[in-house]
Amino acid sequence: MSTTSAPNFKIDIHHITRVEGHGNIVVDVKNGRLVQCDLQIVEAPRFFEAMLRGRPYQQASHLTSRICGICAVGHATTSLRAVETALGVELSEQTKLLRQLNFYGEILDSHILHVYMLAAPDFLGVGSIIPLASRAPEVVLRALRMKQLAGDLCAAIGGRHTHPIAMTVGGFTHFPSHDDLYSLRERLEAVRADVDATVELFQTFKVPAFERQTEYIALHKPEEYAWIDGVIRSSDGGEWPLADYRKVTNEYLVQHSSAKHTKNQRDSYMVGALARFNLNYGHLHPKAKAAAAALGLKPVCHNPYMITVAQVVEIVHAVEHAIALTDTLLARGVEWEEPARPTRLSGEGVGSCEVPRGILFHHYVIEEGTITGANCIIPTGQNLQNIENDMRALVPTLLDRPRENIAHALEMLVRAYDPCISCSTHLLDVQFVGADEK
Amino acid sequence: MTAPNGKPRPKVAFFDFTSCEGCQLTVVDSLQTHPELLEAVEIVNFREAMSERSEDYAIAFIEGSCSRPADEERLRHIRERAALVVALGACAHLGGVNAIRNRQDLEDVRRYVYGDKAEWYDTYPVRPISAVIRVDAVIPGCPIDREEFVNVVKMLLQGRSPKLPETPLCVECKLKENICVYWRGKVCLGPIIRAGCGAICPTYGDGCEGCRGLLSEPNWESLKQVMAEHGMAEADIDAHMSLFLTYEMAQLQSEGK
Numbered sequence: 109m110s111t112t113s114a115p116n117f118k119i120d121i122h123h124i125t126r127v128e129g130h131g132n133i134v135v136d137v138k139n140g141r142l143v144q145c146d147l148q149i150v151e152a153p154r155f156f157e158a159m160l161r162g163r164p165y166q167q168a169s170h171l172t173s174r175i176c177g178i179c180a181v182g183h184a185t186t187s188l189r190a191v192e193t194a195l196g197v198e199l200s201e202q203t204k205l206l207r208q209l210n211f212y213g214e215i216l217d218s219h220i221l222h223v224y225m226l227a228a229p230d231f232l233g234v235g236s237i238i239p240l241a242s243r244a245p246e247v248v249l250r251a252l253r254m255k256q257l258a259g260d261l262c263a264a265i266g267g268r269h270t271h272p273i274a275m276t277v278g279g280f281t282h283f284p285s286h287d288d289l290y291s292l293r294e295r296l297e298a299v300r301a302d303v304d305a306t307v308e309l310f311q312t313f314k315v316p317a318f319e320r321q322t323e324y325i326a327l328h329k330p331e332e333y334a335w336i337d338g339v340i341r342s343s344d345g346g347e348w349p350l351a352d353y354r355k356v357t358n359e360y361l362v363q364h365s366s367a368k369h370t371k372n373q374r375d376s377y378m379v380g381a382l383a384r385f386n387l388n389y390g391h392l393h394p395k396a397k398a399a400a401a402a403l404g405l406k407p408v409c410h411n412p413y414m415i416t417v418a419q420v421v422e423i424v425h426a427v428e429h430a431i432a433l434t435d436t437l438l439a440r441g442v443e444w445e446e447p448a449r450p451t452r453l454s455g456e457g458v459g460s461c462e463v464p465r466g467i468l469f470h471h472y473v474i475e476e477g478t479i480t481g482a483n484c485i486i487p488t489g490q491n492l493q494n495i496e497n498d499m500r501a502l503v504p505t506l507l508d509r510p511r512e513n514i515a516h517a518l519e520m521l522v523r524a525y526d527p528c529i530s531c532s533t534h535l536l537d538v539q540f541v542g543a544d545e546k
Numbered sequence: 547m548t549a550p551n552g553k554p555r556p557k558v559a560f561f562d563f564t565s566c567e568g569c570q571l572t573v574v575d576s577l578q579t580h581p582e583l584l585e586a587v588e589i590v591n592f593r594e595a596m597s598e599r600s601e602d603y604a605i606a607f608i609e610g611s612c613s614r615p616a617d618e619e620r621l622r623h624i625r626e627r628a629a630l631v632v633a634l635g636a637c638a639h640l641g642g643v644n645a646i647r648n649r650q651d652l653e654d655v656r657r658y659v660y661g662d663k664a665e666w667y668d669t670y671p672v673r674p675i676s677a678v679i680r681v682d683a684v685i686p687g688c689p690i691d692r693e694e695f696v697n698v699v700k701m702l703l704q705g706r707s708p709k710l711p712e713t714p715l716c717v718e719c720k721l722k723e724n725i726c727v728y729w730r731g732k733v734c735l736g737p738i739i740r741a742g743c744g745a746i747c748p749t750y751g752d753g754c755e756g757c758r759g760l761l762s763e764p765n766w767e768s769l770k771q772v773m774a775e776h777g778m779a780e781a782d783i784d785a786h787m788s789l790f791l792t793y794e795m796a797q798l799q800s801e802g803k
Binding site: 121125126129130152153154155157158160161162163164167170174175176177178180221225226229235236237238241252253255256259266267268269270271273274276280281282361363366478 | 562578579584597666782
């Protein structure tokens with residue numbers, strides 16, 4: 109490319125690698141001016157909301173877990189919370205504890221996948237984790253060991269991690285034994301050394317310096333770092349009950365994406381690990397706060413490349429809390445419980461969880477046990493406009509660099525958001541009005 | 547690159563179409579217990595996990611359904627290059643849950659999700675990949691079973707063609723000494739579904755959802771009898787029969803079976 113002060117070049121990255129789903133980055137610079145900068149979402153539309161219509165409420169969590177192979181537990185939990193809110197189901201303390209433990213398993217599984225297998229290769233100068241198997245086997249073995257524990261944790265509670273079986277409306281259809289929990293407790297304690305080594309590894313990585321202020325949105329609870337339920341909170345001020353989620357998400361369509369975009373108080377907002385960290389830092393486990401300090405992450409952080417670092421901090425938090433939860437469950441004992449029953453068969457409800465990539469909403473209308481309207485808003489969809497805004501701010505700062513460097517910086521940026529593209533392409537527009545007409 | 551036995555390692559590629567990519571993640575997870583796989587094959591394409599790409603591969607694993615015209619061209623391109631094509635998981639094998647929308651009016655489905663911008667997004671009725679290209683082997687399930695994946699890879703590397711079990715799921719369930727989920731008041735498709743998952747859903751307290759597909763000669767009468775004996779509601783039965791089997795059932799009906 110030209111090294112004059114007014115460069116002309118195009119970047120067209122077809123099917124960005126090491127992300128979930130199909131996306132392209134298209135950048136066009138003419139005379140040093142950015143004329144196009146899109147993150148194109150070219151995943152085939154999936155239409156889950158339409159497919160939910162006419163299904164019995166008991167099937168919703170099993171169907172929607174198939175939205176995503178990475179955050180299947182997150183979709184299932186959110187779906188169950190939407191149904192339970194709609195039908196007035198009150199959960200037992202044991203159900204809440206088991207769901208939270210299962211949820212930590214998935215946060216760990218997904219974050220470990222992202223930080224080690226998708227993001228770390230960029231910092232280590234390789235195209236994937238595979239060459240590291242010979243060059244740095246201890247890193248690969250550690251990643252596999254940690255991921256296996258996370259998957260086994262989910263499997264002990266839900267039957268398997270990808271598309272959990274035992275999670276059902278009102279509770280569970282299978283329960284982990286004392287021995288299952290005891291063995292998980294031992295392995296979680298043993299994995300602390302791997303968690304420490306993960307923090308040390310990330311201390312050696314040079315994260316690109318880039319900042320752009322934006323709005324951060326996450327679930328919030330007054331007493332704890334929120335994962336399941338809570339209120340919606342913005343870093344620009346404001347709190348909304350879950351039922352008002354549309355006031356925050358304001359979805360709209362753009363032609364270059366089969367996933368819908370969102371905006372709240374600015375023209376884009378960010379969700380995910382960094383948004384949670386920025387909004388809920390005070391509720392992090394002390395060891396997670398120590399890890400954040402060691403990694404140079406302080407609230408409020410405006411560098412999107414630090415999302416991956418925030419995930420490392422959340423790994424520390426999740427392991428510590430999972431240990432505490434297994435202690436609680438072991439102390440009180442897990443009893444066989446019939447799932448809590450609905451108190452009505454018609455209603456409307458919104459469920460929300462902080463899944464690995466950010467705040468997720470499921471919204472259902474149920475009539476006589478059958479779903480008649482559905483809307484799912486996925487974290488990656490909410491991040492898309494923010495990623496594009498970051499790209500637009502980033503490219504002009506890099507114009508003096510070779511084109512490959514710019515392309516790599518953009519790919520790393522998109523990857524930092526850990527986008528889950530096949531998840532985000534099935535959006536909504538829920539004409540709840542007249543939803544009962546076929 | 548060669549395998550430890552000195553033979554060249556076959557080049558393996560992974561591709562995804564309409565799916566959740568959970569089967570490819572299961573492949574990644576299978577490395578936790580079978581790291582030796584990486585010594586037996588050379589992975590040259592795995593967009594979800596690596597940046598390198600290649601057009602030179604012998605075995606193609608395909609996850610996902612064909613759901614739009616552009617998918618057909620990509621599928622044929624892969625078929626032309628690969629000596630062996632393996633359907634990875636229920637979406638590729640059966641159309642998966644994606645095919646549920648085939649039961650509804652397509653225009654209505656598009657408008658429900660994308661409103662007045664529906665024409666921006668290309669789509670058509672969902673099909674398994676075998677409706678478009680020849681498939682040499684299938685790894686069923688939603689998601690696939692890790693051990694079954696490893697076994698299929700081993701068989702392919704030995705030049706054998708993997709065979710799917712021809713016994714119903716109930717056989718595996720009985721061997722596990724599970725309480726029949728019908729006695730817990732739930733619908734289960736075990737009598738007509740191909741075994742091989744270790745009856746994992748009934749083992750964890752839920753009825754079989756049929757993700758591994760119908761047996762080649764499903765015993766419909768037995769299933770109907772069990773459902774009638776336990777007084778299952780029509781709506782419940784239909785919801786189960788359509789979750790993974792929408793495409794297969796429509797094919798059977800069109801063939802007059």
